[in-house]
Amino acid sequence: MATAKGVALFSGGLDSILAFKVLQDQGIDVQGVTFETPFFNAARARATAERIGLPLTVLDITEEHLRMLRSPRYGYGKNLNPCIDCHTLMIRIAGRLMEERGADFVSTGEVLGQRPMSQGKQSLQVVAKNAGFPERLLRPLSAHLLPETAPEREGKVDRSRLLDISGRGRKRQMEMARSYGITSYPPPAGGCLLTDPLFTRRLRDLFAHHPGHGIRDIELLKAGRHFRLTAAVKAVVGRNAADNEAVERLAAPADALIRVREFPGPTVLVPGGGDEQTRLVAARLAARYSDAPRDRTVAVTCLLDGAQSSWMVLALPPAESALLLI
Ligand code: SF4
Numbered sequence: 341m342a343t344a345k346g347v348a349l350f351s352g353g354l355d356s357i358l359a360f361k362v363l364q365d366q367g368i369d370v371q372g373v374t375f376e377t378p379f380f381n382a383a384r385a386r387a388t389a390e391r392i393g394l395p396l397t398v399l400d401i402t403e404e405h406l407r408m409l410r411s412p413r414y415g416y417g418k419n420l421n422p423c424i425d426c427h428t429l430m431i432r433i434a435g436r437l438m439e440e441r442g443a444d445f446v447s448t449g450e451v452l453g454q455r456p457m458s459q460g461k462q463s464l465q466v467v468a469k470n471a472g473f474p475e476r477l478l479r480p481l482s483a484h485l486l487p488e489t490a491p492e493r494e495g496k497v498d499r500s501r502l503l504d505i506s507g508r509g510r511k512r513q514m515e516m517a518r519s520y521g522i523t524s525y526p527p528p529a530g531g532c533l534l535t536d537p538l539f540t541r542r543l544r545d546l547f548a549h550h551p552g553h554g555i556r557d558i559e560l561l562k563a564g565r566h567f568r569l570t571a572a573v574k575a576v577v578g579r580n581a582a583d584n585e586a587v588e589r590l591a592a593p594a595d596a597l598i599r600v601r602e603f604p605g606p607t608v609l610v611p612g613g614g615d616e617q618t619r620l621v622a623a624r625l626a627a628r629y630s631d632a633p634r635d636r637t638v639a640v641t642c643l644l645d646g647a648q649s650s651w652m653v654l655a656l657p658p659a660e661s662a663l664l665l666i
Contacts, residue, residue, distance in 0.1 A: 343367065343368065343369050344366075344367075344368045344369065344444050344445075344491065344496035344497060345368070345369045345370075345371075345441060345442065345443035345444055346363055346368050346369070346370045346371070346438075346443055346444060346445050346446070346447050346478070346491075346497075347370075347371055347372075347373055347434050347437050347438045347441060347443050347445075347446050347447070348360050348363065348370050348371070348372045348373070348394070348446075348447045348448070348449075349372075349373060349374070349430055349431065349434050349446065349447070349448045349449070350372035350373065350374050350385050350388075350389060350394065350396060350449075351374065351384065351385055351449065352374070352384035352385035352386070352387065352388035352389065352526060353384070353449065353525065353526055354510075354513055354517060354522070354525040354526075355449035355450070355451055355454075355481060355513060356385075356448075356449035357388060357392060357449075357517075357522060357525060358449065358481060358513060358516050358517070358520070359447055359448065359449040359479075359480045359481055360372065360392070360394055360447075360449075361392075361516075361520050362480045362481070362501070362502065362503065363447060363480055363497070365501065366497065366498055366501055368496075368497065370394065370447070371394075371395050371396075371397065371437075371441065371443070372385070372389050372394045372395065372396040372397070373396070373397045373398075373399065373433075373434050373437055374386070374389075374396060374397075374398055374399075375398070375399050375400075375401045375405075375430055375433070376398060376399070376400045376401070376402070377400070377401055377402045377405045377406070378402060378533075378555060378558045378559055378562075379405075379532055379533040379534050379558075380531055380532045380533065380534075381531075382398045384526055384531065385398070386398065388525070388526075397437065399433065401429070401430075401433060402555060404429060404433070405426070405429060406558075408422065408425050408426065408429050409422055409426075409534070410547065412424070412425035412426075413425055413470075414466070417458075417535070418535070419534060419535050419536065419537055419540040420534045420540035420543055420544060421532060421534040421535045421540075422534070423455070423458035424458050424463055424466060424467060426458075426534075427448075427450075427458055427467045428466075428467045428470045428471050431446060431448065431467060431468075431471035431477060432470075432471045432472055434446045435471060435472055435473050435476075438473075438476065444476070444490075444491045444494070444496045444497075445476045445477065445478045445489065445490070445491040445496070445497070446473070446476060446477050446478070447477075447478040447479070447480055448477070448478075448479055449479075449480075449481060450464060450479045450481070450482065451479075451481050451482050451505050451506060451507075451513075452464060452479070452482040452485050452486065452505075452506040452507075453506045453507045453508070454506075454507065454508055461485075461486075464479065464482075464486065474489075475489055475490040476489060476490050476491065477489065478491060478492070478497060478502075480502045480503060481502075481503050481505045481513075482503065482504065482505055482506055483499060483502035483503060483504070484499075484502060484503065484504035485504050485506055533562070539561060539562070541666060542561040542566050542666050543558070543561060545566070545568060545574075545666045546558070546561065549568070549571055549572065549574070550572075556590055556592070557611065559586075559590055560576055560586075560587070560590050560609070560611065562586070563576065563578065563582075563583045563586035563587055563590070564576045564577050564578045564579055564583040564586075564587055564606070564609075565577045565579060565629075565665065566665070566666040567622075567625060567661065567664040567665055567666060568664055568666050569610075569614065569618045569621050569622065569664060570614075570618055572612075573610060573611075573612065573614040573615075573618040574610070574611065574666070575608055575609065575610050575614075575618075575621070575622040575625055576608065576609045576610075576611070577606045577608050577625055577626070577629055578606040578607045578608070579606065579629075583606070583607075584606060584607040587607050587608075587609045588607055588609075590609075591609055592611075593645055593646065594612060594613050594644075594645060595609055595610060595611050595612065595613060595644075596609070596610040596613045596614060596619050596622065596642050596643070596644045597609055597642070597643040597644075598610070598619065598622050598623050598626045598640055598641070598642045598643075599626060599640065599641055600626050600627055600630040600632050600638055600639070600640050601638070601639040601640060601641055601650070602632070602638065602639060603630045603631045603632040603638065604630065604631045605626055605627070605629060605630025605631060605632065606626055606629045606630065608622050608623070608625055608626040610622045613644050613645070619642055619644075620651065620653065621656070621664075623640040623642065623651055623653045624653045624654060624655060624656035625656055625661055625664075626640055627640060627653050627654065627655035627656070628655040628656040628657075628658070628661050630655075632655065634655050636654075637652040637653055637654050638652065638653065638654075638655070639651070639652055640652075640653055
């Protein structure tokens with residue numbers, strides 16, 4: 341019989357490693373797939389896949405993910421994490437890879453009941469159905485608690501060698517890790533900015549005020565402090581050298597870049613440039629977060645569309661800047 345082939349969704353976490361090992365033990369030819377967007381990257385999956393010898397395809401799914409993120413059918417978790425729709429999308433894309441490879445199934449490291457929103461029995465079934473190939477979606481770690489799938493019926497996968505793990509405890513997985521000689525693995529979850537309260541507050545603000553936003557605007561949310569100056573204009577204030585560098589790297593010619601002239605301080609970016617009034621507020625924010633004295637005006641420069649202008653401004657009082665903070 342020809343070797344069975346599978347495409348494994350691979351995060352690099354312990355569950356995804358174990359799901360791969362369980363299939364590999366059966367002699368199945370498994371290829372991993374993982375995804376990148378501005379909200380999460382593939383660094384952990386890449387490093388782990390290399391360590392355990394799993395061939396890995398990394399796909400940038402930013403556009404599809406963003407479309408889904410703006411109006412997820414099953415809503416968000418605690419923050420702006422649309423986990424059910426996100427899993428569905430990832431599995432659907434893995435399904436395309438399954439077809440391209442002529443593989444027999446897609447597998448995941450999901451464990452029934454491990455995460456309340458996305459891994460309850462109903463959620464797992466909804467995801468399987470909406471991804472488009474419920475019969476070919478295998479969850480090796482919880483397979484005995486779920487309906488039998490086509491590759492199991494066809495004898496491509498030996499169901500008796502799959503598992504019945506459920507719940508939030510990690511005892512079984514730790515035991516398996518020991519038996520496989522896996523000594524180091526990253527902690528579960530983490531790494532997705534859509535579960536970060538501060539980041540998602542900024543993202544909600546972006547969605548609400550800048551419907552025409554692009555990837556650059558999302559990347560900017562990762563740096564500095566963010567202030568809403570008017571309904572249409574915001575400012576990003578670097579907190580340190582790395583932020584200032586990121587803000588400068590992401591700046592476009594139509595943005596205003598503001599700095600205090602004679603004192604160390606932040607680079608302040610006004611995406612889209614704003615009007616003179618908002619640029620002045622941004623300049624006062626630059627003074628507020630610089631080392632300049634608070635009791636007198638200081639010189640700031642503003643670069644916009646290749647032209648530089650200078651103003652003398654007074655630092656914005658902390659209470660006023662706090663009101664603008666996103
Ligand atoms: S935590 Fe993030 S990456 Fe994971 S399923 Fe939820 S939205 Fe997707």
